[in-house]
Amino acid sequence: xxxxxxxxxxITAILGENxxxxxxxREHFDQHGVLALNLMSSPGxxxxxxLEATIRALDGRFKLAVVEGDLATENDAARIRACGVPAVQxxxxxxxxxxxxxxxxxxxxxxxxxxxxxxxxxxxxxVCPASFDLGQHRNITLLSVPEGDDKPAKYPVMFRAxxxxxxxxxxxxxxxxxxxxxxxxxxxxxxGYGGATIELTNRGGDGFAAWLAWLEREVAAQRARVPR
Amino acid sequence: xxxxxxxxxxITAILGENxxxxxxxREHFDQHGVLALNLMSSPGxxxxxxLEATIRALDGRFKLAVVEGDLATENDAARIRACGVPAVQxxxxxxxxxxxxxxxxxxxxxxxxxxxxxxxxxxxxxVCPASFDLGQHRNITLLSVPEGDDKPAKYPVMFRAxxxxxxxxxxxxxxxxxxxxxxxxxxxxxxGYGGATIELTNRGGDGFAAWLAWLEREVAAQRARVPR
Numbered sequence: 001x002x003x004x005x006x007x008x009x010x011i012t013a014i015l016g017e018n019x020x021x022x023x024x025x026r027e028h029f030d031q032h033g034v035l036a037l038n039l040m041s042s043p044g045x046x047x048x049x050x051l052e053a054t055i056r057a058l059d060g061r062f063k064l065a066v067v068e069g070d071l072a073t074e075n076d077a078a079r080i081r082a083c084g085v086p087a088v089q090x091x092x093x094x095x096x097x098x099x100x101x102x103x104x105x106x107x108x109x110x111x112x113x114x115x116x117x118x119x120x121x122x123x124x125x126x127v128c129p130a131s132f133d134l135g136q137h138r139n140i141t142l143l144s145v146p147e148g149d150d151k152p153a154k155y156p157v158m159f160r161a162x163x164x165x166x167x168x169x170x171x172x173x174x175x176x177x178x179x180x181x182x183x184x185x186x187x188x189x190x191x192g193y194g195g196a197t198i199e200l201t202n203r204g205g206d207g208f209a210a211w212l213a214w215l216e217r218e219v220a221a222q223r224a225r226v227p228r
Numbered sequence: 229x230x231x232x233x234x235x236x237x238x239i240t241a242i243l244g245e246n247x248x249x250x251x252x253x254r255e256h257f258d259q260h261g262v263l264a265l266n267l268m269s270s271p272g273x274x275x276x277x278x279l280e281a282t283i284r285a286l287d288g289r290f291k292l293a294v295v296e297g298d299l300a301t302e303n304d305a306a307r308i309r310a311c312g313v314p315a316v317q318x319x320x321x322x323x324x325x326x327x328x329x330x331x332x333x334x335x336x337x338x339x340x341x342x343x344x345x346x347x348x349x350x351x352x353x354x355v356c357p358a359s360f361d362l363g364q365h366r367n368i369t370l371l372s373v374p375e376g377d378d379k380p381a382k383y384p385v386m387f388r389a390x391x392x393x394x395x396x397x398x399x400x401x402x403x404x405x406x407x408x409x410x411x412x413x414x415x416x417x418x419x420g421y422g423g424a425t426i427e428l429t430n431r432g433g434d435g436f437a438a439w440l441a442w443l444e445r446e447v448a449a450q451r452a453r454v455p456r
Contacts (some may be wrong), residue, residue: 010238042271044375096355114313126271127324146374147272
């Protein structure tokens with residue numbers, strides 16, 4: 001089927017070019033000692049809400065910036081700016097994920113000098129974003145309780161790509177008794193996920209403290225790797 | 229940028245071939261007087277749970293079958309079969325949506341003779357499935373309350389593609405007071421959505437009855453269009 005081979009060749013070329021730009025982005029982050037974190041999840045799993053709560057909790061301890069990816073609207077960037085943190089909105093139109101070039105272009109509007117952490121909030125999509133390196137140092141995947149504990153089994157590519165998995169909206173566990181944290185862990189084990197998992201709600205508690213501690217360790221590790 | 233032009237040409241060719249196979253599928257459905265419905269939503273919005281509840285509520289009134297789309301596992305097809313309805317599972321691997329050829333191939337394992345309704349449950353993804361015609365007669369998009377009332381504004385392509393929008397998991401409204409049904413309707417109006425909207429929970433009530441009534445009208449309309 002020559003049509004299919006041509007398609008695969010074009011996709012391979014796109015991914016190769018993306019990897020080249022992603023490596024360039026990563027060098028750029030490292031030059032400035034910035035830790036770049038790529039947040040991925042289904043739509044509505046709570047990526048923006050997590051960022052809002054994290055900004056409030058850190059209370060200026062780190063210098064942060066956010067790149068927001070959505071098909072349409074500036075809504076999420078506006079929410080971040082309302083927390084006092086600079087944000088650039090990428091609107092992708094029909095595109096189902098961010099790519100390295102979009103992030104590269106966004107950086108023109110976002111000075112990296114002096115930043116500690118750049119959060120990149122990807123398009124809400126549990127499939128496509130996992131296949132595109134943006135130059136980030138770590139992937140953080142969110143699984144919200146209302147989505148169900150079977151999602152790691154059904155979307156293995158995304159969950160295998162994670163360096164940290166956050167099970168969000170745990171305050172809904174009393175109302176969504178069909179969600180079992182144990183079954184979610186078992187599904188992650190079965191697909192071979194070997195990273196850390198934290199269960200949390202944005203309202204605080206041990207899980208949220210563990211998330212902040214993870215973030216602090218990663219910032220410290222980036223500072224040790226790339227002294228400014 | 230010749231690379232970009234080549235990519236666009238390949239994508240146009242893929243969509244053209246997909247439309248050809250989709251038209252073939254639709255002819256096939258019409259020959260057998262089968263109403264084909266394409267269910268789309270984010271992961272975990274409740275597509276399979278809606279089908280389970282619908283099968284139970286119809287209690288054999290219509291002859292149903294289901295095509296299930298997931299990256300991995302036979303879980304959803306197994307859930308449908310446990311309700312006594314034939315189901316074929318398509319596992320897409322890395323692919324983020326069903327296409328017409330996948331549905332065509334699945335029909336080899338699913339006799340259409342005597343069927344009233346074929347449900348096609350697409351891969352959980354609020355972006356890509358909207359761009360691929362499968363040969364269905366109607367698109368049904370689910371928006372679950374935990375995802376938030378801003379999703380129509382942020383994923384306009386998917387919501388504009390819908391013939392019917394179901395706002396699901398309304399039993400969670402008392403716990404998710406940040407979701408406003410009025411704001412969801414306003415967001416739909418602003419992107420130009422002109423179809424019907426039903427708010428429902430699978431536990432019954434007026435919304436679920438309205439969904440069953442919509443389904444009965446569509447089956448009757450298909451029978452009137454294509455007498456068997």
